[in-house]
Amino acid sequence: MTLIQTDICVIGAGSGGLSVAAGAVQMGARVVLIEGGEMGGDCLNSGCVPSKALIAAAKAAEAQRHGFRGVAGQEPTVDFATVKDHVAAVIAEIAPVDSQERFEGLGCTVIRATARFTSPNEVQAGDHVIRARRFVIATGSRAMVPPIAGIDSVPYLTNETIFALRDRPEHLLILGGGPIGVEMAQAHRRLGCKVTLLEAARVLGREDPDAAAVVIDRLKAEGIALVEGQAVVRLSGTDGAVEAVLADGTQVQGSHLLVAVGRKVHLDGLGLEAGGIAHTAKGITVTPSLRSTTNRRVYAVGDVAGGLQFTHVAGWHAGIVVRQTVLGLPAKADPRAIPRVTFTDPELAHVGLTEAEARQAHGDRLTVVRADLSHNDRAITEAKATGFAKIMVVKGRPVGATLVGPHAGELIGLWALAISARMKLSAIAGMVAPYPTLGEVSKRAASAYFTPKLFGNPLLRRVVRLVQSWVP
Structure with missing residues (x-):
């Protein structure tokens, strides 16, 4: 084992972790950045960036389909695989900003391995033991898979897998009517898929009902089938033929299933108990300054801080943590x-x-x-x-x-x-x-x-x- 002593150890190279690392190292702090998966995290590889690239392609298809007043529209010819090439190209164009090479060039020590606390002031990652004055946990979240009967035996997609799908789904069932669900519903419908959106409560239920109604009316007008107020109680099927059974007994068939019911914070395998770090299923238990309530060496940013789950929140959190850990200035997160x-x-x-x-x-x-x-x-x-x-x-x-x-x-x-x-x-x-x-x-x-x-x-x-x- 190689011992590395540093000022700040950042665990997770997503939006929040990268922002902390870049800010801290450029101000003169010694920084170790640990990432066990892909640099850039969920946002770059399976979230914000690919979804907006897909939405852009879908918007172009819809514009051609409807034309404009005095400009005749026509049904677009959609090459679904080439659309996914566009998505991959967008990721590749942005990726260098988040790359290991860039951060090593800034002066960070980058370790590509999973991290685990072995004590309140040490983390093990691969063949390295990192002893730091401050730790920043920025491990993000992943798609939540609900405990629905049969889901373990049914092929399903999440945001982590759908952007790699190169064959256009004939009929996409989407489980979950939140932002991810409705964005993917509209994008896939515009790219030529039949789409059914299944929501146990109300589509866009967190949003202002008047505003949500405007969006919902457009989804319906574009041919998306919305099923609200009915939970999915059972799933069955194989590749190309999936069936969802609703609480009232209604059966809905499709060719593919996308699970988009929410996010689960990524805490597995971090050794939080050994690190003396209090946490719940929602994330690290932190003060308003994003500091662990039980280990003052530790901060949390982004989804794992247990609050709002947005990329821009992770970046905002990073600034709050950098002010404290690098400059020694007080700072608190006010989400208003x-x-x-x-x-x-x-x-x-x-x-x-x-x-x-x-x-x-x-x-x-x-x-x-x-x-x-x-x-x-x-x-x-x-x-x-x-x-x-x-x-x-x-x-x-x-x-x-x-x-x-x-x-x-x-x-x-x-x-x-x-x-x-x-x-x-x-x-x-x-x-x-x-x-x-x-x-x-x-x-x-x-x-x-x-x-x-x-x-x-x-x-x-x-x-x-x-x-x-x-x-x-």
């Missing part, structure tokens, strides 16, 4: 302004409190304002005027925002900043937005908050008449 996006068409984006959450938290102090894309000139010119912006406001400041429509994921950034910086709504209402842009919908929504105070106010009208009588 973390945006999320479902990359369907139309997109659904949210930050802060939903309307239901805001009503529960703030009661009568809450004002909800809304602006519809049907009044947005840019959306009208592009024939994409379905959707809206809904803003939750308390005492003149936004506490939540929901957007559904084209490029909602791009537009939500303004509201993430506004909530994080505790900006007044008047700042957004007063900004100059270029015309015509989709971004005007945010200005219009903010302005709607002041409309009752400015128009139709009897007292204000009297003041205006008085002022006008003074104007020479």
Whole structure:
């Protein structure tokens, strides 16, 4: 065994771990980075990057299928295997940024092996024992496989395997109606697959019901079969012929099954007990500063920190940990302004409190304002005027925002900043937005908050008449 002593040992080379390692080593800390799988983690290899590449191809197919007013559409010829070549090429183009060679070039010691704590201050990885002042666990998560009768004997896909599938599924059954499920449902439908989405509760159940309805209507219009409120109780079948039995006895057949019911944090084999690291099934038990509650040498970032499971959250966590472990500065994670996006068409984006959450938290102090894309000139010119912006406001400041429509994921950034910086709504209402842009919908929504105070106010009208009588 070779003993390595270092300042920071990062376990996991996904988004959060790579961000910690890059930041720390470039500031002068000694860093050991351990990864037992692929560099780049889930996001690069089987999550965000391949899914968005597939969605882009599906969007191109749909645009050709429908054309535009005065531009005849035609059924696209989809080469499914070549689409997957596109997905692989996108991963390959981004991969060097996350590669072992790059991080070794930055000065990290990279060890390609699984890591296991052997004591509170030591980790074993392959033939190496790493003794560090600080450890950062960034092992991420993997697809959760639900305990459904028969699932062990049925061939199924997850996000870790579906992007390698080169033959187009004839009929894809998708188990789970969350963001991953609906994104993959729409993408595969647009690429020529028959798709049935099975959700035990409500499709996009975490999202604002009004916004979710806009997305659901589009999914149905594109020919996706949605089954809500019925749990799958039994699975059976072989390659090319899978059957799901629902709670009411209904039988649904398909050629392939995609399991997309959620994520399970990756803690197996880490030796957390030997490291004196408290944890639950949801992740490492941490303080608001992302530090282990039982081993002060240890921090957790990303999915394994037990909170929101997004790549951008992992990167945000990394900055919080670097400030503490490298610079010795206090820092805490406040998740109030973390945006999320479902990359369907139309997109659904949210930050802060939903309307239901805001009503529960703030009661009568809450004002909800809304602006519809049907009044947005840019959306009208592009024939994409379905959707809206809904803003939750308390005492003149936004506490939540929901957007559904084209490029909602791009537009939500303004509201993430506004909530994080505790900006007044008047700042957004007063900004100059270029015309015509989709971004005007945010200005219009903010302005709607002041409309009752400015128009139709009897007292204000009297003041205006008085002022006008003074104007020479």
